[in-house]
Amino acid sequence: xxxxxxxxxERTEAAVREAAVNLxxxxxxxxxxxxxxxxxxxxxxxxxxxxxxxxxxxxxxxxREHMEGLREAWENARPAGADPAEQLAAxxxxxxxxxxxxxxxTHVSNMELRSLSPDRLTQILRMRTAYEKELRTIxxxxxxxxxxxxxxxxxxxxxxxxxxxxxxxxxRPGERLSVPEVTATYLSMTMRLVGAKIADSxxxxxxxxxxxxxxxxxA
Amino acid sequence: xxxxxxxxxERTEAAVREAAVNLxxxxxxxxxxxxxxxxxxxxxxxxxxxxxxxxxxxxxxxxREHMEGLREAWENARPAGADPAEQLAAxxxxxxxxxxxxxxxTHVSNMELRSLSPDRLTQILRMRTAYEKELRTIxxxxxxxxxxxxxxxxxxxxxxxxxxxxxxxxxRPGERLSVPEVTATYLSMTMRLVGAKIADSxxxxxxxxxxxxxxxxxA
DNA sequence: GAATTAATTGAACGTTCGTTTTATTATTGT
DNA sequence: ACAATAATAAAACGAACGTTCAATTAATTC
Numbered sequence: 001x002x003x004x005x006x007x008x009x010e011r012t013e014a015a016v017r018e019a020a021v022n023l024x025x026x027x028x029x030x031x032x033x034x035x036x037x038x039x040x041x042x043x044x045x046x047x048x049x050x051x052x053x054x055x056x057x058x059x060x061x062x063x064r065e066h067m068e069g070l071r072e073a074w075e076n077a078r079p080a081g082a083d084p085a086e087q088l089a090a091x092x093x094x095x096x097x098x099x100x101x102x103x104x105x106t107h108v109s110n111m112e113l114r115s116l117s118p119d120r121l122t123q124i125l126r127m128r129t130a131y132e133k134e135l136r137t138i139x140x141x142x143x144x145x146x147x148x149x150x151x152x153x154x155x156x157x158x159x160x161x162x163x164x165x166x167x168x169x170x171x172r173p174g175e176r177l178s179v180p181e182v183t184a185t186y187l188s189m190t191m192r193l194v195g196a197k198i199a200d201s202x203x204x205x206x207x208x209x210x211x212x213x214x215x216x217x218x219a
Numbered sequence: 220x221x222x223x224x225x226x227x228x229e230r231t232e233a234a235v236r237e238a239a240v241n242l243x244x245x246x247x248x249x250x251x252x253x254x255x256x257x258x259x260x261x262x263x264x265x266x267x268x269x270x271x272x273x274x275x276x277x278x279x280x281x282x283r284e285h286m287e288g289l290r291e292a293w294e295n296a297r298p299a300g301a302d303p304a305e306q307l308a309a310x311x312x313x314x315x316x317x318x319x320x321x322x323x324x325t326h327v328s329n330m331e332l333r334s335l336s337p338d339r340l341t342q343i344l345r346m347r348t349a350y351e352k353e354l355r356t357i358x359x360x361x362x363x364x365x366x367x368x369x370x371x372x373x374x375x376x377x378x379x380x381x382x383x384x385x386x387x388x389x390x391r392p393g394e395r396l397s398v399p400e401v402t403a404t405y406l407s408m409t410m411r412l413v414g415a416k417i418a419d420s421x422x423x424x425x426x427x428x429x430x431x432x433x434x435x436x437x438a
Numbered sequence: 439g440a441a442t443t444a445a446t447t448g449a450a451c452g453t454t455c456g457t458t459t460t461a462t463t464a465t466t467g468t
Numbered sequence: 469a470c471a472a473t474a475a476t477a478a479a480a481c482g483a484a485c486g487t488t489c490a491a492t493t494a495a496t497t498c
Contacts, residue, residue, distance in 0.1 A: 002462035003475040012475080028333055030249030034456060044477050046458080055456065111330060114247055151404050155396065159408055162385025163378045170377050177374070185370050189378055193412045221492035222445040231445080253486060265488080266446050274486065 013051045015041045020058055025104035029059055029112040059112060060120050066105045067127040073098050074134060084142030085196050091135055092190050095164050096183050103168045110165070132157060139194065149195030160190060232270045234260045239277055244323035248278055248331040278331060279339050285324045286346040292317050293353060303361030304415050310354055311409050314383050315402050322387045329384070351376060358413065368414030379409060 019040040023032045034055060038045040052058040077094035079086055099106050113121055136157045142148040150156050164186060171182060238259040242251045253274060257264040271277040296313035298305055318325050332340055355376045361367040369375050383405060390401060 002477055003464040004477085005464065026333070028247070028249060030247060031334070033454075035454090043475095045456085046478080047476050049457070050475070053457095114245070115250070151407060152396070155401065155404050156408065158385060158389050159382045159405065162388065163382040166377060166381025166385075169381065177371070182374070185374050186378065188370060189375065189412050192414055193408050195411055221447055222494045223447085224494065226445050226494070228445065252484075254484085262445095263447055264486085265448080268487070269445070272487095 012041065012043065012047070016048060016051055016058070017062065021062055021104045021108055024059070024062070024112060025107040029055075029108070029115045056115065056117065056120075059108075059115060060124075062105065063109045063112070063116070063124050064127075066102065066109045067124060067131070069102070070098055070131055071127065074131065078134075084138060084145055084147040085191065087138045088135075088142065088148075088190065088194065088196070089187055091138060092160075092164060092187050093183055095161075096167060096186055097179070099165055099168050100171055100173075100179055100182075103171075106165065106168050132161060135160065142194070142196075147197055156194060160193065163189070163193075228269070231260065231262065231266070235267060235270055235277070236281065240281055240323045240327055243278070243281070243331060244326040248274075248327070248334045275334065275336065275339075278327075278334060279343075281324065282328045282331070282335070282343050283346075285321065285328045286343060286350070288321070289317055289350055290346065293350065297353075303357060303364055303366040304410065306357045307354075307361065307367075307409065307413065307415070308406055310357060311379075311383060311406050312402055314380075315386060315405055316398070318384055318387050319390055319392075319398055319401075322390075325384065325387050351380060354379065361413070361415075366416055375413060379412065382408070382412075 016037065020032070020037055023037055023040060027036075034048055035045045038048055041048075048058075052061065074091070074094050077090055079090050082090070109124070113124065116124065136153055139148060139150055139157055140153045143150045143153060167182060167186070171177075173179070177185075235256065239251070239256055242256055242259060246255075253267055254264045257267055260267075267277075271280065293310070293313050296309055298309050301309070328343070332343065335343065355372055358367060358369055358375055359372045362369045362372060386401060386405070390396075392398070396404075
């Protein structure tokens, strides 16, 4: 047999990507075989090599595009000249929304790094570092401006990112909490963690009130 | 050839465990071959099967013992009848110390769950859930006693655990920060995140002072 | 010192893996 | 309609995989 009726390169490639993300997220890169992936797409294994020269090329493509998507999302979400608290809130909102929406792709990008060749690993890590640096900058600027009370900017950035990315481990859409609820809670935890002063400080609530009020940035 | 001079079952088994943790942490469970592991130990692959009947048995043993070690560590570290803030501080100290000390084993236990058979996966997850429940209990008791200001106990517990466990991703001994420094910073971040009131509230610092002072629980 | 047990080797088994090659059919352009 | 090109199938490749088995030697027991 050979070319099948209705076959279309673009559609097949898209189907391969989607199936690959799901299979790798579920079983892991090493555990997913090219034959298994091909079966999921409804094609023979040899057909995959028309779109991705090697299995690792496929993995790298998925990761690179995921990281590029994260960068683009933040570029579009970043506020122009906002104060530190507002910038931090935008970062948190964007990070959580992006990672919940792309749970599987995030899992792949975070868990399968060791399957990349050294130079490709470096490329992905560079993109990740650049993204994380954005958060460090926000934290440092906010700390210098007196908006945040932070002991160690780098450590705080890592702690926040680990905390936020962690949602993909336990969050399941349609369960107890909605995405806006999760986002709101993470925002208030973030603001407390960085010791943020209340943005609108015209009203000065009592200590107890402030302790219980939390931020109410809505996503 | 056959039995080698000086061979000792107990020593070999211990060497297999240690080498397996390191190799799985570095390359992943699927990517590590039994021959590779045997070579690291200095033995032929067949010899491994004297100690572990299958590759998955080896993985499961490593994970189970890691989780049991975590439980034991917390049992020994938990304070008897302390107030919520002190209990939370003990939990954070123990968690960070344990995970920094056993970075590789933690990596294995967190990343290779999908390589377990369903019932073994259930066993490990049960142990993990029991450990996490300890934190939820501390948070809930503290919130009810008014010592913490928490919106969602379960979500806060997950956020804290993700944040703390994240140290194994970036922490390297002997670099910029020492273990006590990291622990102290994580403690202060944790206390702010849960909205902990200052334990010793005899002295009431001003808002600005309190914002900048942070907790100073030393590890 | 002989018998037993413990620890390991070396070779092999069947399977599965990623990948390549070649042939074949569908689609597109002229 | 016919040539060119795109998309796939089918089969095969060598390598590596987890695992088993029989043979062999070291240590221990009696």
